[in-house]
Amino acid sequence: MSTDTVSLLDVSGYLPENIVSADYFAQYADPDEVTSNLMFKAPKFRRHVAPGETPADMAERAVAPILARHGRDVLRDIDILIVHTQLPDIGIVGSGGDVAKRLGIAPEWLIDLHNGGCASFVYGMKLARQILLSSDARSALIVTIQNVAGQVFTQEQVRGKAQAAIPGDGAGAGLLVKSGDSPILDIETRHLPEFAGQMTVIADPPRRYWEAGSGEMHVGFTESKIAKVLQRGNRLVPEVANTVCGRIGVPAQDLDLLVTNQPNRAFLRNWRDALQLPPERHPDTFDDCGNLFGAGIPVTFDRAVDEGRVPAGSLVMFAGFAHAGDFAGAAAVRWGGR
Amino acid sequence: MTETVTDEPIEVPELDVPGVYRIETMALNEGMPLVLDMTRAVYPHDEIYGQYCTVTEFVAAPPDEVYGYLADTRSLCEWTYSMRGFERTDDPEVWVSDDRIGSHTRIYTRTVANPEARTVDYHCAWDQADHLWMVYLMRVVDAQVVLNKPGSVVTWTNCHHPFYEDNGYPETEPAGRPVWVGDFWHLFAAGHLLELRNLKAICEHRHAAGQPIKPEWMD
Numbered sequence: 155m156s157t158d159t160v161s162l163l164d165v166s167g168y169l170p171e172n173i174v175s176a177d178y179f180a181q182y183a184d185p186d187e188v189t190s191n192l193m194f195k196a197p198k199f200r201r202h203v204a205p206g207e208t209p210a211d212m213a214e215r216a217v218a219p220i221l222a223r224h225g226r227d228v229l230r231d232i233d234i235l236i237v238h239t240q241l242p243d244i245g246i247v248g249s250g251g252d253v254a255k256r257l258g259i260a261p262e263w264l265i266d267l268h269n270g271g272c273a274s275f276v277y278g279m280k281l282a283r284q285i286l287l288s289s290d291a292r293s294a295l296i297v298t299i300q301n302v303a304g305q306v307f308t309q310e311q312v313r314g315k316a317q318a319a320i321p322g323d324g325a326g327a328g329l330l331v332k333s334g335d336s337p338i339l340d341i342e343t344r345h346l347p348e349f350a351g352q353m354t355v356i357a358d359p360p361r362r363y364w365e366a367g368s369g370e371m372h373v374g375f376t377e378s379k380i381a382k383v384l385q386r387g388n389r390l391v392p393e394v395a396n397t398v399c400g401r402i403g404v405p406a407q408d409l410d411l412l413v414t415n416q417p418n419r420a421f422l423r424n425w426r427d428a429l430q431l432p433p434e435r436h437p438d439t440f441d442d443c444g445n446l447f448g449a450g451i452p453v454t455f456d457r458a459v460d461e462g463r464v465p466a467g468s469l470v471m472f473a474g475f476a477h478a479g480d481f482a483g484a485a486a487v488r489w490g491g492r
Numbered sequence: 493m494t495e496t497v498t499d500e501p502i503e504v505p506e507l508d509v510p511g512v513y514r515i516e517t518m519a520l521n522e523g524m525p526l527v528l529d530m531t532r533a534v535y536p537h538d539e540i541y542g543q544y545c546t547v548t549e550f551v552a553a554p555p556d557e558v559y560g561y562l563a564d565t566r567s568l569c570e571w572t573y574s575m576r577g578f579e580r581t582d583d584p585e586v587w588v589s590d591d592r593i594g595s596h597t598r599i600y601t602r603t604v605a606n607p608e609a610r611t612v613d614y615h616c617a618w619d620q621a622d623h624l625w626m627v628y629l630m631r632v633v634d635a636q637v638v639l640n641k642p643g644s645v646v647t648w649t650n651c652h653h654p655f656y657e658d659n660g661y662p663e664t665e666p667a668g669r670p671v672w673v674g675d676f677w678h679l680f681a682a683g684h685l686l687e688l689r690n691l692k693a694i695c696e697h698r699h700a701a702g703q704p705i706k707p708e709w710m711d
Contacts, residue, residue: 427534
């Protein structure tokens with residue numbers, strides 16, 4: 155066993171059963187909200203969590219295929235569990251503890267990762283790799299859970315908004331071990347605190363999210379904010395991916411696969427343009443699953459592997475950015491195959 | 493706040509011109525997506541520099557001085573990459589020099605400058621002076637006005653005249669010359685930026701040293 159290399163050994167995804175078509179939102183669409191805006195161009199389908207489905211339920215279902223492939227014994231070596239939950243059941247504490255309980259593990263390192271947003275899987279990889287390399291920890295499990303679509307965006311006052319049709323629910327998981335089988339070659343993460351807090355959650359009439367009130371919470375989008383975020387995303391994701399490419403000595407156009415978060419079609423197009431990659435090397439699940447937030451990267455990659463699009467030895471770049479641009483990350487993996 | 497002095501604001505009647513996007517006929521929720529879609533992370537070189545080539549640079553030196561330097565045709569022998577050996581021609585407005593990027597190439601230049609607008613247009617051509625079709629449009633802007641800091645902003649635009657593709661005066665070409673100026677059109681953006689940075693370096697160096705930007709030998 156190599157101790158100076160960490161591998162992303164396996165990835166899996168989970169999508170809730172409830173498939174919701176764009177028509178669901180169209181019937182409620184507020185005429186003032188009808189737009190051909192690319193930022194809000196509805197995907198055909200997205201999944202919504204079932205009523206009462208918890209982040210721990212989703213995590214368990216996301217991890218299940220990994221356990222099926224590697225045996226439940228892998229859980230015995232999980233010393234690091236990193237869980238990113240888009241919408242924790244209670245605002246006070248994340249879902250990491252619940253997830254560990256569900257999996258029947260008590261890892262030494264249990265982290266509720268509350269930042270990193272749509273790129274939290276990459277940030278989780280960086281944290282897990284660092285802990286693995288600098289401790290006796292044997293392996294790590296990263297779980298990213300997206301559960302706002304069926305909860306926040308189906309509310310009566312929210313479902314008619316253009317933004318409501320974009321998100322989709324799902325969860326992804328990644329298993330990291332100390333080995334050279336599917337090595338993580340390099341990771342670049344950047345925090346941009348100057349953009350922190352610019353993604354807002356609002357209600358009308360205004361209130362704090364935990365206060366009682368009649369207005370339902372949704373994301374505060376304005377035209378100027380959209381323009382700024384588009385510009386930042388356009389810049390940040392190619393920047394971090396190119397930084398990794400530079401360090402590993404591979405031109406971006408030589409990447410075998412690019413897997414990004416998927417806020418909308420414009421970003422998907424612009425990112426692959428910037429990295430000079432054809433669409434077939436940049437799989438996405440946007441039309442089927444919508445914006446999966448932090449679960450997007452593992453879910454999309456898992457599907458690409460399932461479809462046979464990622465032969466062993468492929469050079470894969472995971473990249474994304476979060477919120478209004480407060481974080482961006484990219485990780486390169488020489489995929490070992492499944 | 494400036495008070496309005498007319499009773500009625502000017503409202504344009506219906507334009508009824510196809511292909512015109514105005515808020516009256518395209519609401520913001522339609523206009524926004526249009527421009528968001530036009531906004532990319534990267535652009536093909538040809539889309540940006542194919543038909544028009546503009547480069548821009550900030551110069552930490554006073555705009556009138558930078559303009560005065562550019563307005564003298566002979567400054568080209570300092571800040572361009574390859575124009576050297578300026579001489580007068582029969583026409584007092586036209587200079588001839590070597591463009592050392594092409595072997596045995598003479599380049600003719602007539603400079604049209606406007607001190608009020610600080611525009612300097614170099615009308616040039618290789619090989620002949622009858623038709624100066626290769627035009628370099630430059631403008632010096634007071635950076636105080638546009639960037640709120642002292643200095644100059646210099647813009648430089650070229651348009652892709654058809655003669656770049658096909659020399660309109662092949663009979664004037666020196667025999668056996670291996671290059672034509674239009675062969676380099678796709679390098680203009682980078683090449684001109686390099687020269688603009690030469691200009692910046694010269695102006696800033698002289699200004700910082702307390703010397704006149706336009707050297708005494710030009711007076």
